[in-house]
Amino acid sequence: MAEQMLAADGRPLKASLNRALRRQKLRALALIAPLLLFILISFVMPIADMLFRSVENEIVSNTLPRTVVALEEWDADTGEAPSEEVFSALYTDMTLAAEYKTHTRLGSRLNYESTGISSLFRKSGRRVGRFDTDIYTDAFTAGDPAYGDPARWANWMDDGAIRTQLPKTASAYDDWARMIVEVEGDDPLEEEPWDFVFTALYEDANAGGVLPIAVDLSGVEPVSLRAQFSDVDDDWLDVDVWQTIKLYAPEYTSGYFLNSVDLMKTPEGVEARPENEQIYITLFIRTLIMSLSIMGMCVLLGYPIAWLLANLPDRTANLLMILVLLPFWTSLLVRTSAWKVLLQQQGVINDVLVWIGLVSDGNRLELINNQTGTIIAMTHILLPFMILPLYSVMKTIPPSYLRAAKSLGATNWTAFWRVYFPQSVPGIGAGCILVFILAIGYYITPELVGGTKGVFISNRIAYHISSSLNWGLAAALGTILLAVVLILYWVYDRIVGIDNVKLGG
Amino acid sequence: MTATDGAFVAFERVQKSYDGENLVVKDLNLSMPKGEFLTMLGPSGSGKTTCLMMLAGFETATHGDILLDGVSINNIPPHKRGIGMVFQNYALFPHMSVAENLSFPLEVRKIGKSDREAKVKRALDMVQMGSFAGRRPAQLSGGQQQRIALARALVFEPELVLMDEPLGALDKQLRETLQFEITNLAHELGITTVYVTHDQTEALTMSDRVAVFDDGRIQQLAPPDELYEKPENSFVAQFIGENNTLEGVVEEIKGNTCIVKLDSGDIIDAVPVNVDNVGDRTKVSIRPERVEFDRNRLHDDAHTLKAEVLEFIYMGDIFRTRLRVAGTDEFVIKTRNAPDQKRLKPGEMIEIGWMAEDCRALDA
Numbered sequence: 001m002a003e004q005m006l007a008a009d010g011r012p013l014k015a016s017l018n019r020a021l022r023r024q025k026l027r028a029l030a031l032i033a034p035l036l037l038f039i040l041i042s043f044v045m046p047i048a049d050m051l052f053r054s055v056e057n058e059i060v061s062n063t064l065p066r067t068v069v070a071l072e073e074w075d076a077d078t079g080e081a082p083s084e085e086v087f088s089a090l091y092t093d094m095t096l097a098a099e100y101k102t103h104t105r106l107g108s109r110l111n112y113e114s115t116g117i118s119s120l121f122r123k124s125g126r127r128v129g130r131f132d133t134d135i136y137t138d139a140f141t142a143g144d145p146a147y148g149d150p151a152r153w154a155n156w157m158d159d160g161a162i163r164t165q166l167p168k169t170a171s172a173y174d175d176w177a178r179m180i181v182e183v184e185g186d187d188p189l190e191e192e193p194w195d196f197v198f199t200a201l202y203e204d205a206n207a208g209g210v211l212p213i214a215v216d217l218s219g220v221e222p223v224s225l226r227a228q229f230s231d232v233d234d235d236w237l238d239v240d241v242w243q244t245i246k247l248y249a250p251e252y253t254s255g256y257f258l259n260s261v262d263l264m265k266t267p268e269g270v271e272a273r274p275e276n277e278q279i280y281i282t283l284f285i286r287t288l289i290m291s292l293s294i295m296g297m298c299v300l301l302g303y304p305i306a307w308l309l310a311n312l313p314d315r316t317a318n319l320l321m322i323l324v325l326l327p328f329w330t331s332l333l334v335r336t337s338a339w340k341v342l343l344q345q346q347g348v349i350n351d352v353l354v355w356i357g358l359v360s361d362g363n364r365l366e367l368i369n370n371q372t373g374t375i376i377a378m379t380h381i382l383l384p385f386m387i388l389p390l391y392s393v394m395k396t397i398p399p400s401y402l403r404a405a406k407s408l409g410a411t412n413w414t415a416f417w418r419v420y421f422p423q424s425v426p427g428i429g430a431g432c433i434l435v436f437i438l439a440i441g442y443y444i445t446p447e448l449v450g451g452t453k454g455v456f457i458s459n460r461i462a463y464h465i466s467s468s469l470n471w472g473l474a475a476a477l478g479t480i481l482l483a484v485v486l487i488l489y490w491v492y493d494r495i496v497g498i499d500n501v502k503l504g505g
Numbered sequence: 506m507t508a509t510d511g512a513f514v515a516f517e518r519v520q521k522s523y524d525g526e527n528l529v530v531k532d533l534n535l536s537m538p539k540g541e542f543l544t545m546l547g548p549s550g551s552g553k554t555t556c557l558m559m560l561a562g563f564e565t566a567t568h569g570d571i572l573l574d575g576v577s578i579n580n581i582p583p584h585k586r587g588i589g590m591v592f593q594n595y596a597l598f599p600h601m602s603v604a605e606n607l608s609f610p611l612e613v614r615k616i617g618k619s620d621r622e623a624k625v626k627r628a629l630d631m632v633q634m635g636s637f638a639g640r641r642p643a644q645l646s647g648g649q650q651q652r653i654a655l656a657r658a659l660v661f662e663p664e665l666v667l668m669d670e671p672l673g674a675l676d677k678q679l680r681e682t683l684q685f686e687i688t689n690l691a692h693e694l695g696i697t698t699v700y701v702t703h704d705q706t707e708a709l710t711m712s713d714r715v716a717v718f719d720d721g722r723i724q725q726l727a728p729p730d731e732l733y734e735k736p737e738n739s740f741v742a743q744f745i746g747e748n749n750t751l752e753g754v755v756e757e758i759k760g761n762t763c764i765v766k767l768d769s770g771d772i773i774d775a776v777p778v779n780v781d782n783v784g785d786r787t788k789v790s791i792r793p794e795r796v797e798f799d800r801n802r803l804h805d806d807a808h809t810l811k812a813e814v815l816e817f818i819y820m821g822d823i824f825r826t827r828l829r830v831a832g833t834d835e836f837v838i839k840t841r842n843a844p845d846q847k848r849l850k851p852g853e854m855i856e857i858g859w860m861a862e863d864c865r866a867l868d869a
Contacts, residue, residue, distance in 0.1 A: 401598060408610035
């Protein structure tokens with residue numbers, strides 16, 4: 001064993017070195033800390049939250065906690081809507097949700113999976129306060145006025161023995177009291193509990209629970225909550241509605257992702273969506289193909305320009321460079337709108353073609369609001385991202401290589417293809433990655449010139465974020481897009497090697 | 506009939522201008538026989554590289570003809586000229602291995618695979634790089650890259666090889682080794698070589714003939730010894746080797762000798778080279794190693810000058826002594842470090858002189 005190296009002060013050399021380096025590392029960290037924090041807070045965290053939404057599904061169990069538990073017993077195969085017990089749980093949940101106004105949000109959420117649920121929930125939320133359950137309240141308060149006293153209620157509900165006797169009542173009362181404070185801004189010690197608390201009390205009593213003050217309930221006609229709900233809307237007796245609720249009861253769901261790839265969850269398992277609802281796979285493939293076409297166009301158009309830039313005398317090259325960069329200095333919106341003016345059927349290009357006689361007036365070319373329009377406009381917008389890396393790589397290829405090749409007997413083409421081109425490949429690689437990744441997530445240009453056939457997946461994501469408000473689906477689509485880009489990047493690294501990508505130097 | 510008849514490479518009245526206003530090459534005439542090693546030497550901007558590029562075909566002559574083996578090649582593109590070329594920075598293709606680099610000129614000539622491999626191997630062995638065939642250029646040292654570049658220029662067996670300052674980026678020792686190797690190879694293979702450099706030692710040691718360029722013209726075209734010992738004008742005298750210059754007026758011309766009266770009033774003997782008339786101003790040039798300060802070794806009737814020793818520098822093989830002579834402080838003499846050699850001391854007064862034929866009266 002070699003002896004441990006010691007520094008001049010007798011400490012181990014390694015420890016001394018680490019100590020010396022630690023200060024450097026800390027300083028480096030301190031320098032990047034502001035940016036790191038900024039990115040973490042404004043970029044990484046929102047994105048992580050957004051991605052999490054693609055599987056998050058707490059809304060059902062948060063809004064209808066009792067119903068979700070009660071539904072566990074229910075079997076859809078019977079073909080029957082759930083029992084009275086489930087409806088009783090739904091009654092309590094719905095009343096509370098209607099006060100918190102969360103029932104409409106849940107309605108919209110479930111509406112993504114089965115249309116019609118949104119209106120069902122909205123309607124039920126309005127009516128649930130007027131159910132006939134007030135007879136229970138009347139029966140109890142008539143039996144003993146203490147049941148109308150908020151203070152007595154509060155005492156009972158503090159008593160552990162009573163709570164174990166009346167579990168439903170206790171749970172309903174707790175949520176009611178919280179709601180009274182949070183929504184109404186009142187004191188539960190001064191408010192008489194609502195009908196649904198008495199309904200729970202009645203059910204507990206019927207189930208054999210011992211009431212704090214005995215009341216004779218034999219004369220009370222039970223109210224069927226199932227009937228009450230079906231009075232509001234027949235759909236409550238529809239097995240499909242309950243299946244949807246049960247299917248989406250878990251806190252996490254794969255539903256958004258399945259939806260993103262044109263599948264759906266059914267009680268029988270995962271199935272393809274009806275053909276007229278399948279759009280996302282097509283859209284993903286279209287986005288990929290169009291991004292690849294744009295990338296290809298950029299290479300074809302950008303390569304000769306970059307070559308000129310790298311080989312012209314400096315003065316001319318600078319002028320040309322300004323022309324290349326000019327689009328960078330113009331607003332994206334202005335450039336895209338300019339393409340609208342140029343490409344539309346009554347636009348400049350069509351007018352010129354008609355005027356020359358290449359195209360008859362009746363057969364004007366459709367250059368916009370389709371894929372052609374998107375490809376043309378986006379190629380123009382992304383071209384500088386291809387030219388700049390190509391240029392900076394070509395600038396480093398000395399002209400003597402071409403001369404050497406020619407002096408060795410190669411024709412201009414052979415010299416280019418065998419000697420110059422292979423050395424410019426890193427630039428092509430860098431340009432392609434840049435253009436492709438920018439293109440695949442592009443939004444504004446396809447939105448403006450893409451019409452319906454030329455839009456990208458990002459336009460659909462934007463639609464779900466801002467119009468349909470189905471953020472879960474938007475998040476799932478975004479996650480898939482991110483995954484696709486990462487996979488393609490990985491494949492690219494495997495084939496070309498990311499070390500072979502140069503942005504210059 | 507012109508002087509270039511029968512020459513392998515010839516420039517006839519070649520002119521070159523890039524901007525239409527200034528001539529970079531002014532009226533170049535040059536002819537080389539087959540197998541000659543010719544160096545174009547000159548300061549930067551003298552037009553030597555332009556000449557080489559015109560010969561290679563990367564620049565076109567504005568006027569005049571360039572002939573290769575009697576045929577004008579003005580309109581032949583570079584790849585059809587069959588001229589091997591070695592570049593300043595080697596220009597080895599970085600994405601190809603050494604063997605692929607060498608095989609490239611053979612591939613474009615559509616030479617069969619087995620033939621190609623044999624030739625590549627032979628060329629690599631020729632430069633003692635046989636074991637490096639699989640390496641990339643970036644894995645080689647400068648000297649190794651230069652050898653490969655040389656092998657690549659020779660592998661397709663061209664009759665003419667051009668070299669553009671090929672040793673410029675190497676250190677001194679390596680440069681000297683390669684100078685020797687290149688000349689040997691060129692002579693062994695019998696190829697005609699045009700070599701461009703701004704390093705006069707390189708030019709003198711390697712070449713059969715040297716063309717000294719300045720201001721777009723060949724100032725002198727001569728074998729190295731003649732160039733050094735018999736410069737034809739003051740530019741060549743100063744450019745090649747170390748040189749002492751004294752200025753004065755021609756007093757008298759007597760056939761092969763003349764008498765020059767220096768500006769200090771001293772009289773010296775010289776050989777008139779390009780002074781024609783008595784009364785012309787002239788720059789007299791004497792090589793430092795041809796100056797004598799031992800009266801016994803001079804002609805009895807030789808003119809001598811008084812000199813004061815200013816500085817004595819010990820350089821190992823030689824002593825370099827700086828003198829004040831005839832009004833200049835920059836007069837240098839070099840003496841061999843022989844056992845009986847006298848070491849001069851600063852402040853010492855001596856008398857110097859030289860053989861009249863070593864002292865050349867050139868243009869002012």
